[in-house]
Amino acid sequence: MIQLINIEKIYRTKTIETIALNKVNLQINKGEFVAIMGPSGCGKSTLLNIIGLLDSPTAGSISIDGQEVSSFSNRKLAAFRNFKLGFIFQSFHLINDLSVLDNVELPLLYRSGVSGAERKKKALEALEKVGLSTRTKHYPSQLSGGQRQRVAIARAIVGSPEVILADEPTGNLDSVMGEEVMNIMLELNKTDGTTIIMVTHDDNMANKTERIIRFFDGQQVN
């Protein structure tokens, strides 16, 4: 379970103070598939970054699985991200110099005690799940947008995380590809019980999830 209490995020420059998130209280249960919606600049991605422990809130507390993570050291946060969280980004963020297999293996590189053979086995399994097991030696530049996003999903699930954070995962894809990616995520949620938090602008995609959380000007509106 993910619990956010009075989360605030304020960006300050010398002259301007921008409130990105204003006292957000949110609870996401284990196994839920949640969509976060709202206009651009309303704080959706900021919220996702805070839940993903990539950014820290200005105030408030966040706990995942009963653990208050706000006070974690950088090292502990990194380990927590590695074991518990998986990320899917709108622009895929694959490493172009690495093959599909190497990209998918990446999270396991930072896990001690995982051998090269085990890494490869798990990466192949993840690629199998997203239907890309025949493209292991390809490079991201040789794949279509939909295929790249499927590689990104394989990378997100290879370490069997409890939570997947997807920031507009279908935003850069056409409707057919978007549908494909959405189906994979629905399947993951259904069969593996993975909690998925997805930021999206697409009502069709959001409607397929269990719950839609709407944001406006840094505040939850439903």
Place this chain on the structure above:
Amino acid sequence: MLKNYIKLALKVMLRKKYYTILSLAGIGFTIMIITVFATFIDQVIGENSAEPERNRTLILDKVSVYNQGKKEDGFPSIHFLKKYVSDLESTEVISFITNKSYISFSKGKPTGHYLVYTDEHFWEITDFEFLEGRSFNRKEVENGDRVLIINKRTREHFFGDQAATGKELRVYGEKFKVIGVVTSGAAFSRVNADMILPYSMDKNLQGLEGPIQGSYSAMLLARSDNPKQVRSELRAKMRLLTNKISGADSLKAYAFTPLEQFAKSSSFTDQEPEYGKTAISFFIILLLFMLIPAISLINLNLSRIGERAEEIGVRKSFGATSATLVGQLVVENVILTLVGGIIGLALAAYATGLLVHIINTFDPLFKMPADSFIINWRVLALSIFSCLVFGLLSGVYPAWKMSKLNPVYALKGGQNHD
């Protein structure tokens, strides 16, 4: 993980060819100069096949005579060495040696030759490989037999492909019989010579030799690996001579191994060499020399932070710690410097040949052999060590800076730090 890093490092190198060429050129040039310098130092102080005991061979090549408040430095004489030095208990064997040069004319063309005048013990301290013939013995030295040993280069010069043993050569107008041919010694070494002759045939011996000072040196082969013992005994012996020799209130004799001589802060004292100080000075010089190219590489690496920002963001998102990222980026940089180092070594192999060619152009009489600078395992080890230092020096700061990127901004390709 290392395999992954190496793979990525090579990919990054190939991706940005201009940057890679620029970096490799800087690293290669730096390593080339270090390697050439190291080959020179190695020739001066390192052990080699002709001098396997160089680390326990002390060269006594200076005697200071203190008389009525005045000090006079000079080479020792054979008389002095025989009388006061040859019976040191801490030495196994002692050999007298002096270096001279001689110019021969063949078909009107002059050629310079380096000569060594020495005794039969020279062959006990050195280990020259005999390509033909033999060394001279005590009897031949005492009798003043006109015999000499030449090196391979000299054989080629005078006799071409033919054997030289038994043939005659003129040195300073006198005929000598070649009794052996050896391989060449290390360039810049005292024992390296084109012709090796008995010291009894040294024409200048009578004129230059005094009771204490003269024109010779002694090679002292220490019994143990601790040359200090020899010096200690030598000092004690010199103290005993205080006010015992006419014209000398007191004496000081200086005997050091080539490495010790290099490690000494000054050649004007007989104090013990300070290896620690020399090693630190040497390391500082090495660092300073690498600093400018390293700073250039640091700047190049820093300018590329933006280029790698997205990758850093992704890696951080999936659990890479700053320390892991520093490790990865430093390994990448070390791989770059090692590739640069290989280029540097190849350049050094060419540059040493070029250096010999340039030296020979300026000094056509005494031509150095083409293989005067040798890149052996010691030089290779120093070059590899330099590459690693260079890699760390130029890699750690940019890597640390990159690892500190805030993942959110990094994913956007930005550069805000944590």
